[in-house]
Amino acid sequence: xxxxxxxCSAIYTGRGDTSLPRGVRSIIVKEDGSVSIHNDVGNKPLxxxxxxxxxxxxxxxxxxxxxxxxxxxxLSIVLHRTLMMTEMPLMQNDPGLIRDGTExxxxxxISRYPELLGEGYRFVEREFATGNGPVDLLVxxxxxxxxxxxxxxxxxxxxxxxxxxxxxxxxxxGVHDHEKGFIDFSHARGxxxxxxxRPKTLEWAKKKDIEPVLIPSTWKSDYSxxxxxxxxxxxxxxxxxxxxxxxxxxx
Amino acid sequence: xxxxxxxCSAIYTGRGDTSLPRGVRSIIVKEDGSVSIHNDVGNKPLxxxxxxxxxxxxxxxxxxxxxxxxxxxxLSIVLHRTLMMTEMPLMQNDPGLIRDGTExxxxxxISRYPELLGEGYRFVEREFATGNGPVDLLVxxxxxxxxxxxxxxxxxxxxxxxxxxxxxxxxxxGVHDHEKGFIDFSHARGxxxxxxxRPKTLEWAKKKDIEPVLIPSTWKSDYSxxxxxxxxxxxxxxxxxxxxxxxxxxx
DNA sequence: TATTAAGTGGGGTTG
DNA sequence: CAACCCCGCTTAATA
Numbered sequence: 001x002x003x004x005x006x007x008c009s010a011i012y013t014g015r016g017d018t019s020l021p022r023g024v025r026s027i028i029v030k031e032d033g034s035v036s037i038h039n040d041v042g043n044k045p046l047x048x049x050x051x052x053x054x055x056x057x058x059x060x061x062x063x064x065x066x067x068x069x070x071x072x073x074x075l076s077i078v079l080h081r082t083l084m085m086t087e088m089p090l091m092q093n094d095p096g097l098i099r100d101g102t103e104x105x106x107x108x109x110i111s112r113y114p115e116l117l118g119e120g121y122r123f124v125e126r127e128f129a130t131g132n133g134p135v136d137l138l139v140x141x142x143x144x145x146x147x148x149x150x151x152x153x154x155x156x157x158x159x160x161x162x163x164x165x166x167x168x169x170x171x172x173x174g175v176h177d178h179e180k181g182f183i184d185f186s187h188a189r190g191x192x193x194x195x196x197x198r199p200k201t202l203e204w205a206k207k208k209d210i211e212p213v214l215i216p217s218t219w220k221s222d223y224s225x226x227x228x229x230x231x232x233x234x235x236x237x238x239x240x241x242x243x244x245x246x247x248x249x250x251x
Numbered sequence: 252x253x254x255x256x257x258x259c260s261a262i263y264t265g266r267g268d269t270s271l272p273r274g275v276r277s278i279i280v281k282e283d284g285s286v287s288i289h290n291d292v293g294n295k296p297l298x299x300x301x302x303x304x305x306x307x308x309x310x311x312x313x314x315x316x317x318x319x320x321x322x323x324x325x326l327s328i329v330l331h332r333t334l335m336m337t338e339m340p341l342m343q344n345d346p347g348l349i350r351d352g353t354e355x356x357x358x359x360x361i362s363r364y365p366e367l368l369g370e371g372y373r374f375v376e377r378e379f380a381t382g383n384g385p386v387d388l389l390v391x392x393x394x395x396x397x398x399x400x401x402x403x404x405x406x407x408x409x410x411x412x413x414x415x416x417x418x419x420x421x422x423x424x425g426v427h428d429h430e431k432g433f434i435d436f437s438h439a440r441g442x443x444x445x446x447x448x449r450p451k452t453l454e455w456a457k458k459k460d461i462e463p464v465l466i467p468s469t470w471k472s473d474y475s476x477x478x479x480x481x482x483x484x485x486x487x488x489x490x491x492x493x494x495x496x497x498x499x500x501x502x
Numbered sequence: 503t504a505t506t507a508a509g510t511g512g513g514g515t516t517g
Numbered sequence: 518c519a520a521c522c523c524c525g526c527t528t529a530a531t532a
Contacts, residue, residue: 001277001291003254005339015510017351023342026252028277031291039345040252040282042301044527046348048294048510073510088256088335091274094290097297100268103523127516132408132455133521134516157383157506161412162522200505204383220268266525295512299525324525354508378531384506385531408521413507451520504532511526517519 002029005084010037010047014073020047022080027066029054031090035068035075049075101220107136107151109223110193110215114139117149117193117213124180132169133162137193146170146188147211155194155212160205163190167210195219253280256335261288261298265324271298273331278317280305282341286319286326300326352471358387358402360474361444361466365390368400368444368464375431383420384413388444397421397439398462406445406463411456414441418461446470 004027010020025046026038033052036045052068052075059065059078068075107126114121120142128138130148137149148170150163167190170176176183190210197205197212205212255278261271276297277289284303287296303319303326310316310329319326358377365372371393379389381399388400399421401414418441421427427434441461448456448463456463 001256001289003277003337005252005341012510016353018510019349019351021346021349023345025341025345026254026279026339028289030289030293032293034292034294036294038252038279038281038341039347040341040343041285041345042281042283042527043285043287043296043299044511045294046345050293050512075510084337084339086254086335086337088277090256090276090289090291092291094274094276094292094297095272096290097525098270098272099525100270102267102525129516132451157416158409158412161409161416165408165412198505200383263525269525293512295526301527350510380532449520506529506531508529509527511528512524513526514521514523516521 001031001090002085002087003027004029004079004082006079007081007083008037008077008079010075010077012047012049012073012075014049014070014075018047024083027077031092033068035066035077037077047075047077049073100224101153103136103151103153105223106153106195106215106219109219110149110151111137116215117147117191118142121147124178124183130166130169131173132165135163135166135170140183141189146183146185147191148188149191149193152192152194153196155192155197155201155205157201157204159192159194160201160208160210163192163205163210164208166190252282252341253336253338254278255280255330255333257330258332258334259288259328259330261326261328263298263300263324263326265300265326269298273329275334278328282343284319286317286328288328298326298328300324351475352404354387354402354404356474357404357446357466357470360470361400361402362388367466368398368442369393372398375429375434381417381420382424383416386414386417386421391434392440397434397436398442399439400442400444403443403445404447406443406448406452406456408452408455410443410445411452411459411461414443414456414461415459417441 007024009022012018029035034050036048038045049068052070055067057065064079066077111123111126114123122140124138127134135148136151139147141147148166150159152159167188170185170188173185176185192205192210193213193215195215195217202212258275260273263269280286285301287299289296300319303321306318308316315330317328362374362377365374369392373391375389378385386399387402390398392398399417401410403410418439421436421439424436427436443456443461444464444466446466446468453463
């Protein structure tokens with residue numbers, strides 16, 4: 001990884017178009033060709049590009065220009081004055097971050113306890129294809145009628161939007177020949193299962209006949225207690241995989 | 252800005268929970284207290300936190316531990332071995348990035364040419380509050396009926412969701428006493444104005460009575476040609492504002 | 503402070 | 518490759 005401090009300006013064209021006025025910033029170039037320009041505020045870079053093709057040229061004013069190009073975008077950085085440049089090797093094949101308590105975990109956990117959603121509810125499928133995107137959970141209520149469940153940690157208005165879209169999509173399917181038996185989607189209902197449902201979202205969901213279900217925030221501790229394949233094994237796996245490949249300074 | 256290269260590990264708790272296994276990475280600490288941990292791939296940090304309260308302690312193994320705390324979250328970094336540490340001042344009051352061709356620009360441009368949306372259409376308001384979020388454009392059609400317009404550069408399914416939510420929200424308002432006259436929202440319609448509408452989105456929009464309108468991709472050149480208050484003035488304003496406040500090394 | 507939405511969103515997954 | 522969705526999204530604007 002290279003770190004450069006420089007009085008620089010930049011122009012990006014690609015998915016958008018941006019220009020960065022002249023100023024002293026840090027430029028970080030990674031081993032894979034990724035580059036980012038940082039000011040001294042916040043975590044996001046001002047400009048950036050990943051896995052780019054690098055080339056150095058000189059402009060009409062005799063200044064160094066770094067070009068980073070990929071198929072669809074390009075970033076051009078003018079180094080008006082370079083104040084510092086250092087380079088240090090980092091770990092290769094970084095195992096990366098272990099996330100816990102993600103929506104995916106929550107979804108998996110709820111699928112094991114469908115009774116949380118309603119008495120007599122039965123789990124059918126996760127990530128069920130509706131035709132307008134996969135819905136988190138497909139379950140059957142006590143009467144055997146399908147319920148389409150959008151799982152969220154925090155539910156906002158867009159969760160209601162999503163859920164309605166799925167309900168309407170499955171209704172278009174009519175009767176579905178599922179491996180677990182025929183499912184008649186013509187009377188499908190929508191449901192939002194979330195640890196936190198915002199007041200406005202709650203109101204809107206009820207108005208649109210999407211049933212809100214609150215999941216107790218204690219689910220996480222129960223999850224890590226019951227589900228042994230989550231914490232340490234995943235970590236150990238990642239670490240050992242990384243170590244076996246790693247040839248970096250950390251070895 | 253400080254840049255540290257260290258063999259480190261980290262634990263974050265806050266909006267989620269993550270753990271970062273031990274490895275050599277770069278740690279960047281900015282002037283405002285923001286911190287981020289980078290590996291040698293991509294532009295995104297592994298762990299990060301903004302505007303945090305810093306404290307340094309020592310753990311049971313005699314290693315240095317950096318804690319970054321804010322009201323709702325905390326990041327703890329164990330420095331097993333520090334390999335490098337440098338510090339350099341950057342520009343203060345960075346003018347930041349100038350974006351061009353944003354959705355906001357597109358929205359403003361369309362509002363000047365409401366005829367694009369339909370013959371005899373009149374512009375009423377941008378960012379009109381619907382009660383379920385602000386809609387990009389509120390216009391009146393040739394008959395004087397309100398049309399709620401969602402503007403997008405690229406329209407996906409969520410654009411249809413949004414637009415429908417706005418239409419349904421304004422319909423709840425009934426007759427609205429707008430400064431430009433009474434508007435009867437009971438017959439409000441929805442519209443998506445976008446440079447690119449994806450096939451599936453187009454299909455879904457039609458199905459849900461949201462009228463799709465394609466904006467020619469040439470809008471950008473027309474915009475920068477006709478709208479003089481966009482490019483150079485904004486840049487100059489930002490730069491001069493920054494310079495007047497700036498006390499950094501770039502001055 | 504909370505809500506809402508855009509972003510060069512990033513990144514992973516699935517068809 | 519496109520479509521779709523989660524993310525500790527981040528950041529900005531607005532009420």
